[in-house]
Amino acid sequence: MSRLVVQSNQWFADKVYQMVLSGAKPHEPGQFVMVEISKGIDFFLRRPFSIADSKNDRLTLLYKVIGRGTSYMTTLIPGDTLDVLEQLGNGFRIDPNRQDVCLIGGGSGVFPLLGLARRLHERGIRPTAFLGFDTKQSACLISELSRVCQVAITTMDGTLGEMGNVCLYQAMYQHSYYYAVGPMAMLKAIAQKTTNGQMSLEERMGCGFGACMGCTIMTKKGPAQICKDGPVFSAGDLIWE
Amino acid sequence: MGIMTVSFLGWTLDNPIIPASGTFGFGLEYASFFDLNQLGSLTTKAITARPRFGNPTPRIAEVPGGMLNAIGLQNPGVDDVIEVILPKLAQVFQKPIIANIAGSVVEEYLEVIDKLNSEPQIGAFEINISCPNVQEGGMVFGTNATLASDLVRRSKQHSRKPLIVKLSPNVTNIVDIARAVEDAGADALSLINTLVGMAIDREKARPVLANKFGGLSGPAIKPVALRMVFQVFEQVSIPIIGMGGVMTAEDAIDFILAGATAVGVGSANLRDPFACPKIIEALPGLIQHLGWSNIKSMIGGAHEKRHHRL
Numbered sequence: 001m002s003r004l005v006v007q008s009n010q011w012f013a014d015k016v017y018q019m020v021l022s023g024a025k026p027h028e029p030g031q032f033v034m035v036e037i038s039k040g041i042d043f044f045l046r047r048p049f050s051i052a053d054s055k056n057d058r059l060t061l062l063y064k065v066i067g068r069g070t071s072y073m074t075t076l077i078p079g080d081t082l083d084v085l086e087q088l089g090n091g092f093r094i095d096p097n098r099q100d101v102c103l104i105g106g107g108s109g110v111f112p113l114l115g116l117a118r119r120l121h122e123r124g125i126r127p128t129a130f131l132g133f134d135t136k137q138s139a140c141l142i143s144e145l146s147r148v149c150q151v152a153i154t155t156m157d158g159t160l161g162e163m164g165n166v167c168l169y170q171a172m173y174q175h176s177y178y179y180a181v182g183p184m185a186m187l188k189a190i191a192q193k194t195t196n197g198q199m200s201l202e203e204r205m206g207c208g209f210g211a212c213m214g215c216t217i218m219t220k221k222g223p224a225q226i227c228k229d230g231p232v233f234s235a236g237d238l239i240w241e
Numbered sequence: 242m243g244i245m246t247v248s249f250l251g252w253t254l255d256n257p258i259i260p261a262s263g264t265f266g267f268g269l270e271y272a273s274f275f276d277l278n279q280l281g282s283l284t285t286k287a288i289t290a291r292p293r294f295g296n297p298t299p300r301i302a303e304v305p306g307g308m309l310n311a312i313g314l315q316n317p318g319v320d321d322v323i324e325v326i327l328p329k330l331a332q333v334f335q336k337p338i339i340a341n342i343a344g345s346v347v348e349e350y351l352e353v354i355d356k357l358n359s360e361p362q363i364g365a366f367e368i369n370i371s372c373p374n375v376q377e378g379g380m381v382f383g384t385n386a387t388l389a390s391d392l393v394r395r396s397k398q399h400s401r402k403p404l405i406v407k408l409s410p411n412v413t414n415i416v417d418i419a420r421a422v423e424d425a426g427a428d429a430l431s432l433i434n435t436l437v438g439m440a441i442d443r444e445k446a447r448p449v450l451a452n453k454f455g456g457l458s459g460p461a462i463k464p465v466a467l468r469m470v471f472q473v474f475e476q477v478s479i480p481i482i483g484m485g486g487v488m489t490a491e492d493a494i495d496f497i498l499a500g501a502t503a504v505g506v507g508s509a510n511l512r513d514p515f516a517c518p519k520i521i522e523a524l525p526g527l528i529q530h531l532g533w534s535n536i537k538s539m540i541g542g543a544h545e546k547r548h549h550r551l
Contacts, residue, residue, distance in 0.1 A: 001274075001517060035511070041460045041488070045303045045512055069303075085514070204299045207511040208306065211266040213286070213315045214301035216294070223294055223315065228270070 003057065006080045007070070009073075012062060013140035016108070017074050018052070019061045021082065027054035028091030030117035030200055030232045033061070034208035035049075036083040037075075043069050046085065047055045048205050048227070050112040050181075052141070062111040062140070087210050092116050092179055093200055096123050102175040103129040103149065104190060106166050106182025107138070112200060114141050121148035128175065132166025132182070135159050145148055165189075188240045195236035201226050229241065244525050244535045247281075249480055249502050250365055250403040250428055252337060255535060256492065258521050261431075261484050261505035262283035262287060262341035262367060262407070264458075264529055267326045272333040272372040279521055281503060282336055284431075285322075287343040287369050291351045294316035296374060297350065297451040302440040307459020307486065308508055309438055311452035313373040314343050318498075319353045336365025336465045339405065351399050358401045365402050368393065368427075369491050369500055371409030372436035373456045383409035383434070386421040397426035405482065407431040419473045431482040431505060432473060456491040458508040460486040468497050474500025474541055488516065490523035497536060498543040 004021040012018040016210050027033075034046035047069050053060040063070055076082070103113045103118065110131050120127055127148040133139040136159035145151050153161030154169060162169070167189040172178065178197030180190050203226045206212035210228030217224055219237045224230065245256035260271075262284040268277055277283065295315030299473035302309040318327070331337070340363045344350040350368065357363055370389055372379030382388045389406070397404055406422045408415060410433040419430055435456025440449040448454075466485020474481060483501025486508075487493055493504040524536070533539050 001513075008519075041306050043303070044305075044307050044459050044508075045301075083513075132532065204301045206301045206310065206512070207270075209270050209514065211514075212264065212301065212310070212511050213295060213312045213473045215265075215298065216300070216312075217298070218294060218313055 002084055003081045003085055005083045005216075006076050006082065007058070008078055013042050014135075014137035015065045016138065016140055016213070017063055017065060019063065019073070020075070021059045021061065021084070022057055024054065024057050024084070025086045026060035027051050027059065027087060027115075029119050030091035030112055031087055031089045032208070033059070033230060034085040034088060034205070036048055043072065046207060048088075048110075048208055050200070051112045051115060053115040053118060056197040062108070064108045080213030085208055087106060089227060090229070091231050092200070094119065094123065095123070098177050100174050100176045101125060101127045102178050103127050104166060104172055104178055104180040104182070104186075106186040107128065108136065109180075109186070109200070109228055110141055112142055112181055113179070117145055117148045121181050126150070129152075130166050130169050130172045132186070133160070189236050191238060191240055196230050197201055197235045199235050199238065200231045201232065201233060244528055245521070247502055247537050247540070250405075251365060252300075256501060256521050256524065257307060257501070257503040258517050259284055259339065259503050259505050259526075260510055260517055261507035262369065262520050263301065264507040264510045267322070268330050268334055268396045269326070271510070275518045277334040277391075278336060279518050280336070282339055282364065283334065284339040284505065285341050285369055286316050287314055287372065288322050288345050288353055288357070289314060290319055290349045292316065292321065292477075297453055301447060302449040302455065304438070304440055304457065304461070305456055308463030308511075309440055309450060309455035309457055310435070311450045311455035313374045313380070313452065314372060314377070315384055317366050318547055319356045323356065323360060327360055331362055333539045335473050338362055339365050339368050340393050341365050341367045341407070342443065343369040343372055343379060345375070346404040349378070349393055350392060350396055354396055354399045358399070363402060365405055365409050365428070366396070366400055369407050371407050373411060373437045374452060375408070380409050380411060383418065384412050386387065386417050390419055390421040390425040393422045393425035393427050403428040405429040406429050407434055408537045410465060411437050415469045416472055416476045417472065419477050423477045423479050427452055427479060427481055429480045431484065432471065433462070433469050433485045434435065435519060436462055456484065458548060463492060463495075467495055469495055470541065471499040471550045475544065475546075476537055487520070490527045493524065494531070494539065497539045498541070500541040502540055
């Protein structure tokens, strides 16, 4: 557990804020943190957040403002400190010999792909990123990802890129391996086409470190905690109803 | 005897702080945060005869002052606990533990007790008759004095270790159940388990939890828990592990004064994995600040009869 200092906390896209924290440990792409957003008991549980990027002691979080907790978070200002459980979960596994990879992100699932794309880029891998958003206003990270990836975009209303759902993008199935993050319906549609990849899952969590059994799923290898055994799973290990 | 030691079921606890069942796994996750031997003891997650997957997700919901859970007794089953988990726990925790036991039917409780009887790490069994999140067993036993009494009597016949019975607050009169299980042979009581509640997702117009209902825990339930510990203390003579919303050393002291010999810390562990060591560290200073010489002398200190005795 660490006390991290808010360096910035700003509007980033529609309903999305970016918070940069200092004093952090290094994180692998795909790992997450549990943030105690206030010392009082009003927000009793910590909130899990994926990490957009981790560099030196800086942690960049992108968070979607969806409830009381994340609304409160937008009021934090530089200099505020947060109690954070760090280095949670397993992160994406990178095989340096696997060059032909693509990244698939839907909505806030795009956030953790930035750190992954940068890490792949450092290893000489330039993936293609297929990003799906509701609308142009909620699209984000496109310029950042364009520096290290080829980027293809879909929006549900057609205001940016191709119109429709990102998993209808047939081009992504021509890549031999994928890293996918997004809503369960998106992941399920991808898994039904091919399981040659890794998927990061989300669920309501109590603790974030494997104690409360709040985020259990059944996998082909038996029950698994998304927080501890995941959040990244081999797509072939997941079971779809 | 130190300022924090208490006698409980014939053992001496270094301090009265015991993580509550279901919030501490089997201790292993917390061993990466702190030395578990700082604890008085620890209570395992509920153990059943066979592996249980539990309920579908979402299993967790935050509410003001606490949380709801509907895990549904997920655990790997007693055989795996004996073969895999207890040996791992022995490497990081050298004190006697409390094994929480649950079942759908009486025979399942007895099967788990029979199998765990010969495990030397286990200092006592905690019979879970209060889980609100399963269809069969659990709270069904804890809300009916006759069923509770029968289960405890038969468990007592099988058990070679002291028997703690964990009571449900979801009853009309907890004292009736407490007396019934004491008469049936319980050696101690744990109270309280969670209060049944629910949360609604108004955007989706449906319950947040897949199980619809879940157990409410956290600071929101502390006044209810304190009241029940206080009431039961006056009517039974066996020791009590008091729990419900304990976050701080101050909360723990309140339970001791209400009549608890030991104090369970539950959902606080989930928010802050260091909750127990922080409470233990703060206790001696608080005891002295309040003008007591040791924690043992504080047990039941809030009762009028005690005041006359002092």
